[in-house]
Amino acid sequence: AQSVTQLGSHVSVSEGALVLLRCNYSSSVPPYLFWYVQYPNQGLQLLLKYTSAATLVKGINGFEAEFKKSETSFHLTKPSAHMSDAAEYFCAVRKGGSEKLVFGKGTKLTVNP
Amino acid sequence: DAGVIQSPRHEVTEMGQEVTLRCKPISGHDYLFWYRQTMMRGLELLIYFNNNVPIDDSGMPEDRFSAKMPNASFSTLKIQPSEPRDSAVYFCASSPGTNFYEQYFGPGTRLTVT
Numbered sequence: 001a002q003s004v005t006q007l008g009s010h011v012s013v014s015e016g017a018l019v020l021l022r023c024n025y026s027s028s029v030p031p032y033l034f035w036y037v038q039y040p041n042q043g044l045q046l047l048l049k050y051t052s053a054a055t056l057v058k059g060i061n062g063f064e065a066e067f068k069k070s071e072t073s074f075h076l077t078k079p080s081a082h083m084s085d086a087a088e089y090f091c092a093v094r095k096g097g098s099e100k101l102v103f104g105k106g107t108k109l110t111v112n113p
Numbered sequence: 114d115a116g117v118i119q120s121p122r123h124e125v126t127e128m129g130q131e132v133t134l135r136c137k138p139i140s141g142h143d144y145l146f147w148y149r150q151t152m153m154r155g156l157e158l159l160i161y162f163n164n165n166v167p168i169d170d171s172g173m174p175e176d177r178f179s180a181k182m183p184n185a186s187f188s189t190l191k192i193q194p195s196e197p198r199d200s201a202v203y204f205c206a207s208s209p210g211t212n213f214y215e216q217y218f219g220p221g222t223r224l225t226v227t
Contacts, residue, residue, distance in 0.1 A: 042218075044204070106156075
C-alpha cells in the first residue's frame, strides 16, 4: 500500500535560511509524488509534482524537491525562506493506479524574522 | 475562473441535526473529491466522482454520510444525523481529467457539532 511519512510536524527557520521539509514514501509501484501547501484558513494548493520524469522537480514560489529512489525520499527545499512561506505543507502519493492521493500528516513551517 | 466554491464556510449545529455541505467545482473539471481534515486524523478522502459518477466511497465513515453529484457543476455532502465527532473542516476539490492529481481545493467548510 502507498503511504507517506513526513518527519517533523513543526519546522521553524529564520527568514533567509534554507527550508528543508522531509517526506519519505512507501510504494509498491513507481510512485507519483506531490507537495501541497495550505495557507491559514485556505484549501490546499499544488506546489509541485513528480510523475517519473526528471528527479529534480521545480515548483512554484522557488520550491523544489528531489526524488531519491534509493532513499525512498521526496524532500522539499527552498534556498532562502521568506515570511510568506509560513504555511502547512503536505506530502502526498498516488494510491496504486487510482486517482486517489494519500496525504501525510503535514509539516507546519514557521518563518522567524 | 472563480475556483472551487464551497458553502457554507462555517456551520454550527446541534447533535442529531442534518447538515448539508455544498460544492461547485471548477468548470470543465471531470473529477470531484470530498475530504475531511481533523487534527487527529489529518486529511482523509471521503469520496470522489468522475463525470458525476461516484467512483470510490470507501472513505465515507458510515451510513450517516452520503454524497451526490446531480450534475457537473454541483455536489453535496450530507450528514444525517450529525454527531460531535463529525466536527472537522470539509474540503471539496476538483481536477481536470488529464491530470487528476492537480487538485484545486475550495476554502473548506468548518463544521462544529455541539
